[in-house]
Amino acid sequence: MTKTYKEIQGDGGSDVAGQIAGLQGRLRDRMAAVKCKIAVMSGKGGVGKSTVTANLAAALAARGAAVGVLDADVYGPSLAQMFGLRGRQLTYDSQGVQPPVTASGIKVMSMDFFLADGKTPVVWDGPQQEAFAWKGMLEMHTLREFLTDTDWGELDYLLIDLPPGTSQFATLTDLLGKPDGTVVISIPTAVSRLVVQRSISMITEVLKLPVLGVVENMSAYYCGGCDSERPLFNGPEITDYGGTPVLGRIPFDPRMAEASDAGTPFVESHALEPPAAAFLTLATELKTRVSPAPA
Amino acid sequence: MKFVCIECDEPMTFAGAGELNEGSLPVSFRCPACEWGFTMLTNPQETQMVRSLGVKIGGATVPPAPMEMMRTFLSGTAPHPPVSSETTTGEGAGKCPFAAVVKEAAEKP
Ligand SMILES: Nc1ncnc2c1ncn2[C@@H]1O[C@H](COP(=O)(O)OP(=O)(O)OP(=O)(O)O)[C@@H](O)[C@H]1O
Ligand SMILES: [Mg+2]
Ligand SMILES: [Zn+2]
Numbered sequence: 001m002t003k004t005y006k007e008i009q010g011d012g013g014s015d016v017a018g019q020i021a022g023l024q025g026r027l028r029d030r031m032a033a034v035k036c037k038i039a040v041m042s043g044k045g046g047v048g049k050s051t052v053t054a055n056l057a058a059a060l061a062a063r064g065a066a067v068g069v070l071d072a073d074v075y076g077p078s079l080a081q082m083f084g085l086r087g088r089q090l091t092y093d094s095q096g097v098q099p100p101v102t103a104s105g106i107k108v109m110s111m112d113f114f115l116a117d118g119k120t121p122v123v124w125d126g127p128q129q130e131a132f133a134w135k136g137m138l139e140m141h142t143l144r145e146f147l148t149d150t151d152w153g154e155l156d157y158l159l160i161d162l163p164p165g166t167s168q169f170a171t172l173t174d175l176l177g178k179p180d181g182t183v184v185i186s187i188p189t190a191v192s193r194l195v196v197q198r199s200i201s202m203i204t205e206v207l208k209l210p211v212l213g214v215v216e217n218m219s220a221y222y223c224g225g226c227d228s229e230r231p232l233f234n235g236p237e238i239t240d241y242g243g244t245p246v247l248g249r250i251p252f253d254p255r256m257a258e259a260s261d262a263g264t265p266f267v268e269s270h271a272l273e274p275p276a277a278a279f280l281t282l283a284t285e286l287k288t289r290v291s292p293a294p295a
Numbered sequence: 296m297k298f299v300c301i302e303c304d305e306p307m308t309f310a311g312a313g314e315l316n317e318g319s320l321p322v323s324f325r326c327p328a329c330e331w332g333f334t335m336l337t338n339p340q341e342t343q344m345v346r347s348l349g350v351k352i353g354g355a356t357v358p359p360a361p362m363e364m365m366r367t368f369l370s371g372t373a374p375h376p377p378v379s380s381e382t383t384t385g386e387g388a389g390k391c392p393f394a395a396v397v398k399e400a401a402e403k404p
Contacts, residue, residue: 003304010306014350014351019350023349026358114366114369123370126343127343133343138364
């Protein structure tokens with residue numbers, strides 16, 4: 001009779017369990033200096049997750065918070081552009097990689113900083129045949145290293161901008177455990193509300209994690225010329241997604257897209273405009289629900 | 296995955312990894328009791344799978360460099376690869392990570 005798997009102690013010399021515990025410990029140590037970790041996600045693509053993340057970060061920073069932003073969209077990074085940080089040289093020291101910092105003090109880490117230019121896609125070295133077997137591991141490690149190896153320092157808020165869908169959110173919570181807040185972005189159309197509701201159910205019912213609330217982006221059309229709001233989409237105003245409250249509404253303003261393209265969050269470049277006020281209100285709402293102040 | 300010597304019923308211990316050759320990694324194990332040993336040759340997919348686990352064959356002697364896994368696997372070069380302001384480098388990073396039982400360890404609660 002041979003020994004069974006469970007009867008054999010250790011793993012023959014690699015101490016894999018120890019190595020993994022070491023990686024997890026380093027992640028925990030780094031995150032200990034971050035008071036509130038906020039995931040920004042949506043089942044739906046293109047609804048403004050990154051735009052809301054950038055402007056919410058700017059609004060929180062304007063209110064005096066120490067803010068970091070992690071672009072967790074590994075294959076489609078956009079935050080380096082939105083913060084005007086593309087092409088920044090990274091340096092690393094014994095503390096890890098120093099994240100580029102905006103003029104307003106927001107620390108940003110993104111895959112964009114590791115890519116040669118605006119045309120370079122993210123391609124992993126390795127046999128491309130049956131690559132599905134290992135790609136997910138690399139996505140996880142990238143997220144883990146962005147969290148662990150970036151020298152975030154002491155932060156009140158770390159906003160994590162996720163790609164569309166729920167898969168990267170699940171990876172994030174595998175690594176971090178329960179975020180201090182999860183904000184879901186939607187737009188007021190039946191299609192978006194349907195897809196977003198499903199992603200909320202995924203989080204609350206399958207992953208058994210709480211969702212702070214929904215931000216409805218493009219809730220109206222804001223005309224800067226005549227300072228008025230007009231309807232944009234036909235969805236009736238709702239106050240919750242199956243019990244998950246709507247935390248804030250952000251109007252569509254073409255200047256917001258222009259600001260992102262130009263590399264300055266709208267909240268900073270158009271601080272006195274009503275759509276900027278909507279982000280400041282959202283920041284206040286977030287701060288009352290998830291406060292970095294000790295309880 | 297663990298290996299047991301048929302003769303002695305002893306768990307085999309890691310005895311060294313060779314050079315990566317056309318995607319194949321030789322990994323040797325020996326029985327501590329009778330010295331019998333063998334070398335396992337992975338196929339390229341297995342090698343990649345094992346590399347992507349992020350652990351090092353035979354154990355980690357130094358902590359990984361910042362962003363080591365991501366930078367090791369990312370194809371092409373950054374315009375400005377991270378500049379070290381200190382003497383430590385990520386040299387040899389992720390070259391031969393391997394351990395067969397990682398899955399079990401990773402799945403531990
Ligand atoms: N309220 C708004 N007013 C004007 N333009 C907006 C607004 N919200 C988003 N946009 C624009 O819509 C486009 C998509 O926004 P964004 O990239 O933030 O969406 P996303 O949800 O992050 O997309 P993805 O799913 O690809 O990550 C961008 O060009 C952005 O500038
Ligand atoms: Mg985005
Ligand atoms: Zn033996």
